[in-house]
Amino acid sequence: MAVVLIDTNVLVYAHERREPVKQAQAIRVLEWLHLTGGGRLSVQCLAEFFRAATRGSNPILALAEATEQTQRLARSWPVFDVTPFIVLEAMRGVRDHQLAYWDAQIWAAARLNQIPVIFSEDFNSGSVLEGVHFINPFAEAFDLSAW
16 A cells, blocks of 8 residues: 555545535545545645635635545544655755646655655646656546555
């Protein structure tokens, strides 16, 4: 079993009732990762989840629900801090690999914490960058049992 860094979009889709197919898949993925102990989060993902869940005039979650869910995520999963080393590595990811900064920070958190896989729909699924594999758990060909 691979250890996986869970990107924000997986967390958000687990609560997004307007995307029932992605919601069901996100819930399956999160339940499996929780059951197997293979999931990890970064502080960045917790912050982005709260922001995404509460923004706009029709938020995914009410403020109190989003607060409670973010607290639950923080208690339920190992969470990596964003350190100066991660920021510096993310800057290298921008420079050397042309990643957008926030994507580079997710990659840097995985790389520096020796997490070999990121589950996200925001990267080129199947690509590998300096030992970190990017897998889209919402792709048609994704097989959860393979992880």
